[in-house]
Amino acid sequence: MRILVVEDEVKAADYLRKGLGESGYMVEVAHTGIDGQFLAQESDFDLIILDVMLPGIDGWQLLQIIRRKSQVPVLFLTARDAVEDRVKGLELGADDYLVKPFSYAELLARVRTLLRRGAPREVEHFKVADLQLDVLRRRVVRGAERIVLTNKEFALLQFLMERSGEALSRTQIASQVWQMNFDSDTNVVDVAIRRLRVKVDDPFSIKLIHTVRGVGYTLAVPE
Template sequence: MRILLVEDEVKTADYLRKGLSESGYLVEVAHSGLDGQHLAQEHAFDLIILDVQLPGLDGWQLLQIIRRTQQTPVLFLTARDAVEDRVKGLELGADDYLVKPFSYAELLARVRTLLRRGPPREVEHFLLADLHLDLLRRQVTRQGQRLSLTNKEFALLHLLISREGEVLSRAQIASQVWQMNFDSDTNVVDVAIRRLRAKVDDPFSLKLIHTVRGMGYTLAVQP
């Protein structure tokens, strides 16, 4: 089992590397958020142990980057002990949260629990009313009719249907679909939504893509 440890305190990192290695794990260490990002994107790990306060990218930012492309279990190990910090970590996609100072025995128990779970299996099929998205075959149908979508249109629809009923801002959509920071002067999201609507909604009486003024877009069945 391979573990990525992203920890800027050298003594803590050395202590954890030694302990986890003696427990039978292969451990890679990064001392900054940017180094952690590079390792997480270039190599496959079974678990990531992540501090919050890191140079370069902080732990919150690094977790968001990781979650764009993978569901590797993530354990936050940090001195940030406020309830709102724990809630934020879990809402961003962490699987567990342990506060420093910590017991190594507890850390090891949590590591073993997360590794037993394994990564969650990604949902392969999405269905909303008469709209069906098949992720594996990369096919979309409405009322049994095959819809021809570009790669970006498919990615946009996948994002919307996987977050059914949730209002997504233009910034969230731009980040997830185009991996870009949203510029208010750029209408790339609005143009993409308009093109997607032309294929997914315009030929059908039931409209599924909705604009929430001043907030963003949502995919939902509305009365």
Template structure:
């Protein structure tokens, strides 16, 4: 299996290339967005890892161009840790989003999960019974009634709907939703889910 790494930081790029090769993957390394996009368009890869902040073409632009012609698993690996950045990356079509500094073991586990799962593109609109989630317009309605959520709550609901057929631990949920400051001694995920339920109840009460 061959992975393409698009990373302009020399130390990080070399580290990823060496570590992934030791984990059993063949690796191509591009040092900028232009070269990375060219490789991704011209060759076949099982997975692509993309940084965001790069000279020439940034990761957002590479992702947009890549999704217009290629359909392969993509992980954003970046220092941009704001919730809105995560949302943007996922809306552009990334399958996962990991923030630097990162655990290499976690990265490998996420790679294996994506490769095992296969390609599963995000829909623009998810429909679950009478609830509709629009990932492009960032809107949610229940029985045609708008539901107002914070960015973090939107990401949580999106994650729960997108992976409804998988068992998600609190740790996995927290790792996918930025700025949750999660640790095993808190119930932050439970609180976030409770808020979603309360918001839904208020929405139905307005009917």
């Protein structure tokens, strides 16, 4: 199982990486809130261990960002021991809250408990404006019209809708949909987006798939 540790204290992060690694987990570490956000959005983790006081964006903000897209278990590990801090963390969506200094045995027990709860059920239905995607039924509808997509077109649209409103690079899209490293000489993403637009956008007055100059693409309701 994969664990992301977001901790700005290098010694503490190394301690967690070593201990959890020896306990059989794959561990990645981020030392800033921004790096933690990037890793949390780019990779799938089974658990995130999160400090509150982080450079860039703090742990409260990062948890809110994570919860917009994911229900991955989050354990706050922080020196902030006030009752109001614990309450705030849990109300924002944390699954557990452990105060520093801590016993590694207790941390490991809490980690195992959170992981035993199992992965949360994935989102099965996405909706942006009048565009709806049903993951289980493999069905796409816009307005009252059914849209028939190939498997890759469906995967591409699902990724765009999962990250609705985000500017997604061609590298991100290629990695997620085609499991390939993006080659700047390859226009597979642009071709696929063009084909998807023909089905999802062209017959409708409101366009949802937009080009982000210098970055890639986004699916969003126009402002």
